[in-house]
Amino acid sequence: MGDLVTRVLAVVATFFLLPAVLVTPASAAPDDDGIAPAVPAFAAPASTAPDDDGMEKLFSFRDSRITESSGLAVSPTHQDVYYTHNDSAATPTFYAVDGQGRTRATFQVRGAQARDWEAMATSKDPATGRGVLWFADIGDNLDGAWPNVSVYKVMEPQRLGDATLPAVRYRFRYADGARNAEGLMVHPKTGRLYVVSKEFSGSVYAAPKKLRADRINVLRKVATAPIMATDAAYAPDGSSYVIRTYFSATLYRPSGESITKVAMPELKQAESITYTLDGKALLTGTEGPRSPVSRVPLPEQAAPTPSPSPVRADQSEESSTAAQQPTGESGGGGLTLRDVLIWLAAATTAIGVITFLARRTR
Template identity: 65%
Template sequence: MGSRPGNVMTRGFVVAVLAGATVFAGAGAGAEAEARAEARAGAEARADGDALLFTFKDRRITESSGLAVSPTHKDLYYTHNDSSAGPVFYAVGPNGRTRATFTLRGAEARDWEGMAATKDPVTGAGVLWFADIGDNFDGAWPDVSVYKVTEPTTFTRTALPTILPAVRYRFRYEDGGHNAEGVMVNPRTGRLYIVSKEFSGSVYAAPKRLRADRDNVLRKVGSAPIMATDAAYAPDGSSFVIRTYFSATVYRVPGEQIARVSMPALDQAESITYTPDGQALLTGSEGTGSPVYRVPLPADVLQRTAPKPAATPMASRSIGDDTALVANARADEDADAGVPGSVVAAWLAVAAAATGMITFIARRTR
């Protein structure tokens, strides 16, 4: 969960509200049944091969909020902290130990919430994307930013972080400000997407060609699960996943859900990405010494996302094609792939009651 600098108390209150909502929702018999079903699903998933990949050993990594696998270096992972930590990211080995630390030159870290990693289709070089998109007051910022960085080629532990140049792209939503924590880039088309973190979340598509000299407008192309905390595209671009505090949902395109995937229990689920072979998901949490788990994708999900021959013009459409996006942003507006219905209702009730208190605290901490 992101927070604005200087509003730690507000952040803690919001977390408490969410936690309290979950407990409150569990009081009813229906909610209890759903919770038991979730627990059984989680146990079955762990029995199917969920495994602890590593824990972050670097005590500077206290709020791992973004996670990505290097597209060019084997067994190398990237992460960054949440807000108030500076524009810094970490390269981590398979044992969870930091191999190098990097700072983005001239960048801000207002509320970094997610990252993505891709390959340049022309040069084959790795590209890293860092999303400064958190906004806990849903529209307080006039714009949000995503930084594009060429992936480092050397990794050396030094006393000070290595400084890297970055390109800053500013964005604004076509329908007003939103809080967001998910960023993903389609490896087939290079198009960037932002996923809002709201009770009625949405997937927003960036323009095909980004401009660094002006705002880029984000337009809604589909709905997202409630309180989405991260998102990532599969390495082959066949599908993407959106993470919530409770589970993950795989989509073929915005508005076309494939399956819901159970996740390991984490203190505060914040990040998700794919393994390089696309056969599993990696998911992480905030906190010092936080874990990263490897979650194999179910066989039916892999089968349904496997590339198919293009038998018709419709089948040959790129996932990033604007027409396909508009066609698929349709009847899924009211779907909730992330949280049981009873929990949603309870959250809404608690959130409504807490709005006044949050506003009061925010004003007192200015």
């Protein structure tokens, strides 16, 4: 029994305590492009002035109800408005905040559950130009506890004010078996949804081109993802996408090829990432009361492009669509040897301490 308790506690430590133990992410050292991290957001009074690399704290959420900001998105139609929602054990609620972190409106989502909301994304309806909000109930810490996961589609309100909004629910299952996920992104040109799993060997999964609300849609693996991905987002012009981890962020071309790793500000528990509307910077957030949202400029090699890369005339329609989305298994994992060593050292320390305590209490 003692060995069983020890193993259980060790697993718990490895998967749930490591994010708190790893206080020095891989991005602490300057990256290849010379970007260095900002001052830890929770270590000292935050400054709104940008540092030498252009990183700056944009705002902090002021609403006491926003305690576990897990999803983050920029409004596609309202100027200087940002959306967020809490993590698990919450109601289907999201908040619109301004550039000073003040809540402009609180919305309830009718016809939705909040089993474990982990991410959100925005897009535009090509027919009407209205904003579309997507909320991903895709968290599954037991990697198979739920037979299917859900993504809710909500039309963005044209005026900001407390309201209850209807949702369309799309249910999904993975073609290769259930798994935990925390990343959701939508291609701005095709409108196709992608889910990024949070695993030691993560993956990017593509939803069907046309979603069905009357049956379960199948998510199929199209690319690899970095270890323990906590969020993802597509650039507004479709020229790149980003995947966030506890350590840093990695930019990818639509083909799945890695562009570069981007240093992130040190946060208590990095949970969210999105692009600014102009595609020139990333916004990243964390959980916790009055948690900050930081702006990180993109490196030059990841600057937005005026149009997607041309597609060869001999490619089929399916291949043309694939050229605008993550396809292929190019790794670009965004994880260095230093990341792995830090992770293993923290895991060994945590497991050793818990094993010692377990044996002393037998």
